[in-house]
Amino acid sequence: MKTAKTVDELRNEIKVFGENKTIGFAPTMGYLHEGHLSLIKRAKTENDIVVVSIFVNPTQFGPGEDFESYPRDFEKDAGLAEAAGADILFLPDAKEIYPVGSATIVEVEGPITKKLCGSSRPTHFKGVTTVVNILLNIVSPDKAYFGQKDAQQVAVIKKMIRGLHMQVAIVTCPIIREADGLALSSRNVGLKTEEREQAPVLSRALNIAKDLWISGENDVATLKTVIANEINTMPLADIDYVDILDYETLAGIEKIDAPALAAVAVRFGNTRLIDNIILE
Amino acid sequence: MKTAKTVDELRNEIKVFGENKTIGFAPTMGYLHEGHLSLIKRAKTENDIVVVSIFVNPTQFGPGEDFESYPRDFEKDAGLAEAAGADILFLPDAKEIYPVGSATIVEVEGPITKKLCGSSRPTHFKGVTTVVNILLNIVSPDKAYFGQKDAQQVAVIKKMIRGLHMQVAIVTCPIIREADGLALSSRNVGLKTEEREQAPVLSRALNIAKDLWISGENDVATLKTVIANEINTMPLADIDYVDILDYETLAGIEKIDAPALAAVAVRFGNTRLIDNIILE
Numbered sequence: 170m171k172t173a174k175t176v177d178e179l180r181n182e183i184k185v186f187g188e189n190k191t192i193g194f195a196p197t198m199g200y201l202h203e204g205h206l207s208l209i210k211r212a213k214t215e216n217d218i219v220v221v222s223i224f225v226n227p228t229q230f231g232p233g234e235d236f237e238s239y240p241r242d243f244e245k246d247a248g249l250a251e252a253a254g255a256d257i258l259f260l261p262d263a264k265e266i267y268p269v270g271s272a273t274i275v276e277v278e279g280p281i282t283k284k285l286c287g288s289s290r291p292t293h294f295k296g297v298t299t300v301v302n303i304l305l306n307i308v309s310p311d312k313a314y315f316g317q318k319d320a321q322q323v324a325v326i327k328k329m330i331r332g333l334h335m336q337v338a339i340v341t342c343p344i345i346r347e348a349d350g351l352a353l354s355s356r357n358v359g360l361k362t363e364e365r366e367q368a369p370v371l372s373r374a375l376n377i378a379k380d381l382w383i384s385g386e387n388d389v390a391t392l393k394t395v396i397a398n399e400i401n402t403m404p405l406a407d408i409d410y411v412d413i414l415d416y417e418t419l420a421g422i423e424k425i426d427a428p429a430l431a432a433v434a435v436r437f438g439n440t441r442l443i444d445n446i447i448l449e
Numbered sequence: 450m451k452t453a454k455t456v457d458e459l460r461n462e463i464k465v466f467g468e469n470k471t472i473g474f475a476p477t478m479g480y481l482h483e484g485h486l487s488l489i490k491r492a493k494t495e496n497d498i499v500v501v502s503i504f505v506n507p508t509q510f511g512p513g514e515d516f517e518s519y520p521r522d523f524e525k526d527a528g529l530a531e532a533a534g535a536d537i538l539f540l541p542d543a544k545e546i547y548p549v550g551s552a553t554i555v556e557v558e559g560p561i562t563k564k565l566c567g568s569s570r571p572t573h574f575k576g577v578t579t580v581v582n583i584l585l586n587i588v589s590p591d592k593a594y595f596g597q598k599d600a601q602q603v604a605v606i607k608k609m610i611r612g613l614h615m616q617v618a619i620v621t622c623p624i625i626r627e628a629d630g631l632a633l634s635s636r637n638v639g640l641k642t643e644e645r646e647q648a649p650v651l652s653r654a655l656n657i658a659k660d661l662w663i664s665g666e667n668d669v670a671t672l673k674t675v676i677a678n679e680i681n682t683m684p685l686a687d688i689d690y691v692d693i694l695d696y697e698t699l700a701g702i703e704k705i706d707a708p709a710l711a712a713v714a715v716r717f718g719n720t721r722l723i724d725n726i727i728l729e
Contacts, residue, residue: 176614273557273578273612298553306614332553334456334586
């Protein structure tokens with residue numbers, strides 16, 4: 170595996186592989202876990218070259234959020250990425266990504282970025298779409314791989330790709346979970362013992378709602394109450410949001426008639442966890 | 450010359466030329482004049498394939514501006530573009546460019562889009578950067594050609610290209626002028642006889658300032674007054690702005706120590722004209 174710290178180094182490393190090779194790209198913020206590795210492994214099976222980026226993007230963190238404390242372990246990440254099949258690891262610093270400051274922004278407007286995480290993190294998706302746009306321009310991949318855990322992020326990025334006519338296919342990979350159901354996240358490392366014990370309530374609550382929906386309940390308000398009640402059985406859980414939306418547009422719905430996304434965000438102490446399940 | 454109305458048609462026409470051909474691209478709003486044709490001719494000398502787009506972009510016009518009345522003559526344009534060397538003419542409609550509405554925007558923030566035309570047209574450059582980003586993604590040119598007449602537009606687009614790490618070279622072509630100095634513009638057709646007679650005052654005023662600067666005057670306030678006074682000798686001229694700024698950043702300056710841009714916008718009746726000169 171090669172490592173590149175600058176855009177020029179990265180493009181040179183890609184050139185070494187020769188012309189007309191397909192490129193698969195997994196953009197990450199590092200502190201890699203099995204979720205990230207599943208993206209890299211999938212990319213490896215579908216492309217000639219696999220590029221993995223690790224960049225903890227400052228512009229997608231709001232004031233008071235966990236940019237400084239976001240976990241980092243670039244050395245361990247390099248070993249994991251290589252073992253999963255990465256050919257090139259791109260490790261830029263902020264000056265490399267934002268050479269003229271963050272003066273040019275890419276923003277998906279409308280409810281899709283205002284709901285769910287967009288409500289409690291109002292500038293988050295502007296930072297995400299801008300950095301993903303930049304990384305896609307730098308790497309020029311044929312396919313880019315994202316995890317379903319960040320379902321809203323995937324929906325927003327797909328809308329950006331379509332809205333700006335970017336020539337890349339977005340591949341969404343399933344959520345990877347611990348044995349007790351907790352969705353893997355780099356932020357899980359911040360959970361204290363008791364918080365970690367209670368955190369599986371997110372997936373448990375979502376699955377209860379899914380079972381109820383399968384058995385015939387399609388009223389969104391009822392299903393949201395069921396989810397919230399289940400989460401609230403855990404004393405350390407502090408709900409940020411519980412919502413069920415149209416899966417494609419993230420528009421609000423009252424009944425589930427088309428594929429829907431049930432999504433939750435819950436704080437445990439200083440750690441904010443998200444999870445989701447598709448009702449389809 | 451081939452004509453394409455959709456993105457798919459355009460990409461297919463480009464493919465017909467074979468692999469690894471260089472593409473030169475001149476994006477226009479049509480009603481082509483010698484200024485546009487100079488871009489196409491220059492592109493022809495530097496690339497294997499020349500793509501010209503004609504798209505009167507609604508999102509760069511503000512409320513009450515001249516979107517509806519902007520001059521259009523697609524048939525004549527096709528003949529002119531072909532004669533100048535265009536290989537493919539791209540004539541999309543708004544639904545083709547904005548399939549999901551104008552929900553994703555690209556914006557260069559800061560003074561560069563707030564000064565000059567950005568002051569009287571506050572949403573203009575957001576529309577320009579968004580549509581240029583989209584067109585560049587659709588065409589994937591090696592080089593894109595713009596006219597120096599829209600000097601601020603060129604500065605903003607260059608900043609977007611650099612900020613988003615887009616892989617395209619921007620080529621700026623000189624202003625083409627009538628014999629009496631009036632910069633060519635599709636909007637000149639809207640000038641009434643008397644307005645047309647007075648319109649060369651823009652270039653005359655800019656040249657007077659340049660001569661004064663060459664002879665040693667480098668105080669910006671003095672030079673701006675000279676330009677404004679000259680323009681105001683024409684009774685039908687209504688100044689929108691007269692400014693002299695750092696050429697690269699468009700930051701305000703008091704003395705000219707580095708290349709500077711002297712730029713003016715003047716209304717004659719319903720027609721708003723712009724012109725500029727570089728002091729370097």
